[in-house]
Amino acid sequence: MRYVTRRPLMIAAGAMAGTWFAGGAKAQQKQILIGSQCDRTGPTQLVGTVFCPAVQDYVNLINSQGGIDGYKIVINELDNNYQVPPAIEEYERHKEEGMVSTLIWGTPQAQALNPRLEQDHIPGTSPGFGSAAAANGSKYPYLFPLAATYWSQAAAGIKFVKDTLGGDLKGKKIAYLYYDNPAGLEPLPILKELQDIEGFDLHVFAVPPPGVEMSAQILDISQRYRPDFVLAHLFGRAPSVMLKGMKQSGYPLSKVLGFVWASSEADILAAGGWPVAQGYYTMQFVGVGDDYPVIKEIKAMYQKEGKPPPKEMATSVYYNRGIQDAAVHIEALRNALKLTNGKPPTGEDMKKGFEMIKDFTLGGLLPPMQVTAADHEGGGWVQIFQVKGDKMVKATEWFQGYRELVLRKVNSTA
Numbered sequence: 001m002r003y004v005t006r007r008p009l010m011i012a013a014g015a016m017a018g019t020w021f022a023g024g025a026k027a028q029q030k031q032i033l034i035g036s037q038c039d040r041t042g043p044t045q046l047v048g049t050v051f052c053p054a055v056q057d058y059v060n061l062i063n064s065q066g067g068i069d070g071y072k073i074v075i076n077e078l079d080n081n082y083q084v085p086p087a088i089e090e091y092e093r094h095k096e097e098g099m100v101s102t103l104i105w106g107t108p109q110a111q112a113l114n115p116r117l118e119q120d121h122i123p124g125t126s127p128g129f130g131s132a133a134a135a136n137g138s139k140y141p142y143l144f145p146l147a148a149t150y151w152s153q154a155a156a157g158i159k160f161v162k163d164t165l166g167g168d169l170k171g172k173k174i175a176y177l178y179y180d181n182p183a184g185l186e187p188l189p190i191l192k193e194l195q196d197i198e199g200f201d202l203h204v205f206a207v208p209p210p211g212v213e214m215s216a217q218i219l220d221i222s223q224r225y226r227p228d229f230v231l232a233h234l235f236g237r238a239p240s241v242m243l244k245g246m247k248q249s250g251y252p253l254s255k256v257l258g259f260v261w262a263s264s265e266a267d268i269l270a271a272g273g274w275p276v277a278q279g280y281y282t283m284q285f286v287g288v289g290d291d292y293p294v295i296k297e298i299k300a301m302y303q304k305e306g307k308p309p310p311k312e313m314a315t316s317v318y319y320n321r322g323i324q325d326a327a328v329h330i331e332a333l334r335n336a337l338k339l340t341n342g343k344p345p346t347g348e349d350m351k352k353g354f355e356m357i358k359d360f361t362l363g364g365l366l367p368p369m370q371v372t373a374a375d376h377e378g379g380g381w382v383q384i385f386q387v388k389g390d391k392m393v394k395a396t397e398w399f400q401g402y403r404e405l406v407l408r409k410v411n412s413t414a
Contacts, residue, residue: 030070030071030072030344031071031072031073031074032068032071032072032073032074032100032333032344032345033074033076033094033097033098033099033100034059034073034074034075034076034099034100034101034102034103034329034333035076035078035090035091035094035095035097035099035101035102035103036052036055036075036076036077036078036102036103037077037078037079037080037087037090037091037102037103037104037105037106037109038051038052038055038077038078038079038103038105039052039079039080039081039082039105039106040052040079041079041081042079042080042081042082042083043082043236044082044105044106044236046236046266047264047318048079048105049312050266050312050315050318050319050322051318051319051321051322051325052077052322053310053312053319053322054312054318054319054320054321054322054323054326055075055077055103055322055323055325055326056075056077057298057301057310057322057323058294058298058322058323058326058327058330059073059074059075059326059330060301061294061297061298061301062330064301068330068333068334068337069334069337069342070342071333071337073330073333075326076094076097076099078090078093078094080105080106080109082105082106082109084108084109084112087104087105087106087109087112087113088112088113088116091113091116095120095122099122100122100333100336100345100346100347100349100350101122101123101124101125101329101332101333101347101350101354102117102122102123102124102125103124103125103325103326103329104124104125104126104130106129107126107129107130107131107182107183110124110126110129110130110131110134110143111130111131114134114140114142114143117142117143118141118142120347121142121346121347121348121351122142122347122350123142123143123144123332123347123350123351123354124142124143124144125144125145125146125325125328125329126143126144126145126146127145127146127147127285127321127324127325127328128145128147128148128260128261128285128321129183129261130143130145130149131149131186132145132149132150132151132152132186132409132410133410133413134149134376134377135149135151135152135375135376135377135380135410136374136376136410136411136413137355137372137373137374137375137376138373138374139413140376141351141373142347142351143376144328144354144371144376145376145377145378146324146325146328146354146357146369146371146376146377146378147260147285147286147324147377147378148260148283148285148377148380148381148382149377149380150183150186150187150233150259151186151187151189151190151380151406151409151410152377152380152382152400152401152406153187153233153259153260153283153382154187154190154191154194154231154233154259154401155190155194155380155400155401155402155403155405155406156283156380156382156399156400156401157231157257157259157283157401158174158191158194158198158231158401158402159399159400159401159402160257160281160283160384160396160401161174161228161229161231161257162198164229165228165229169198169199169200170198170199170200171199171200171201172200172201172228172229173200173201173203173225173226173227173228173229174200174201174202174203174227174228174229174230174231175202175203175204175205175221175225175227175229175230175231176188176191176202176203176204176205176230176231176233177205177207177214177217177221177230177231177232177233177234177242178204178205178206178207178232178233178234179207179209179211179233179234179235179236179238180206180207180208180209181209183233183235184206184207184233184234184235187233187259188204189409190402190405190406190409191231193405193409194402194405197405203225203227205217205220205221207234207238210236210237210238211234211235211236211237211238211241212237212238212241213241214238214241214242214245215245218242218245218246218249218251219249221246221249221251222246222249222250222251223249227255228255229255229256229257230246230251230255230256230257231257231259232256232257232258232259232262233258233259233261233262234258234259234261234262235261235262237270238262239258239261239262239263239264239267239270239271240267240268240269240270240271241271242256242258242262243267243268243271243272243276243277243280244271244272244276247271247272247276247277252279253277253278253279253280253387254279254280254281254386256280256281257281257282257283257384258280258281258282258283259283260283260284260285260382262282263282263283263284263317263385264282264315264317264318265314265315265316265317265392266315266317266318268280268387274387274389274390274391277387278387278388279386279387279388280386280387281384281385281386281387281395282317282384282385282386282387282392283382283383283384284317284382284383284384284385285321285324285367285381285382285383286317286320286321286323286324286365286366287320287364287365287366287383287394288316288317288320288383288385288392288394289316289391289392290313290316292320292362292363292364292365293362293363294323294327294362294363294365295313295320295323295365298310299313317392320365323362323365324362324365324366327360327362327366328354328357328360331353331357331360332350332353332354332356332357333345333350333353334353335352335353335354335356335357336349336350336352336353337353339352339353354371354376355371355372355373355376356371357369357370357371357378358370358371367379367381367382367383367398368381368398369381375407377410379400379403380400380401380403380406381398381399381400382398382399382400382401383395383396383397383398383399384396
């Protein structure tokens with residue numbers, strides 16, 4: 001395992017087809033390399049400093065249990081500072097070192113790397129970010145969102161609001177508060193189509209980057225529009241600004257649902273702590289908290305080593321998502337090795353391995369995904385949690401929103 005900041009491209013001698021033998025003839029340690037771009041610096045470091053250690057912890061856990069079919073898993077982590085040029089450089093480095101799959105970091109990076117994934121036949125994952133159209137496996141054969149895209153989040157948000165308001169949205173008012181960038185705009189076609197279907201009134205409120213000033217939007221929502229519910233699709237510091245502003249305006253946070261990047265413990269603490277966010281609903285594509293078998297196994301691994309549990313676990317939203325991203329690569333590898341009868345897999349084998357993932361839940365931490373060659377999203381499942389006391393409490397089980405509508409949108413998009 002290693003964590004490396006950006007540096008000049010180097011070629012690892014002896015790397016071939018993602019497998020090599022460490023320590024010369026004596027050790028003959030079989031290893032498989034998975035590339036990881038995971039930023040602990042730059043504008044997304046608040047996520048990365050929790051997410052990235054979780055990736056390493058999960059792989060350490062797997063290796064402590066003997067690896068996969070005798071192979072040790074190596075995650076070679078590089079930090080691109082959320083910039084596209086170094087992301088391309090790091091991808092090429094990992095490719096030369098023999099990676100069989102890669103964890104991508106960032107929407108611009110996913111868009112820039114997708115042509116290289118297709119050219120090199122190396123699968124990459126982009127859970128919770130990137131283009132929603134990448135759910136279409138026939139159009140994006142080597143890119144795997146493997147989590148609810150922004151289209152699925154929008155559809156699930158409307159379903160949750162409908163259920164919460166008694167099963168009928170006709171005449172109801174819904175506000176969409178969003179970060180004004182391509183990711184923030186992406187759910188709008190789904191929301192507008194659902195507006196026509198369900199008959200609700202939709203008003204949209206754009207927050208300009210960097211998202212630290214939205215007093216006018218909050219005033220419009222809370223004092224003028226007075227919606228029955230607010231959907232908040234915000235990133236970075238914007239969620240905490242929104243929570244604090246809504247609280248000060250008197251608008252009940254029990255009528256606000258944050259999409260997945262407005263939904264971490266860090267957002268709540270930055271807004272002033274748990275008392276500020278009481279009632280706030282958060283959307284998740286991975287379970288929240290530490291009451292899952294895999295989290296307990298990681299704690300036991302640390303205890304066996306005489307170490308306390310990692311402090312990153314306190315921000316369970318991002319920590320658990322790091323486990324998810326690592327775990328789907330390991331599961332794809334497990335499937336790929338079945339196809340190769342234990343021989344070192346290629347990127348093409350790993351692609352097929354991802355498309356064989358079915359009902360891999362890690363004891364409820366993950367949804368009942370079913371990934372196929374056509375569906376690289378895995379179903380678009382989410383759960384809703386609500387802030388109660390000093391924690392997030394699960395408000396729903398896993399569910400999908402308007403799945404047929406989302407799939408029509410996915411299949412009609414080039």
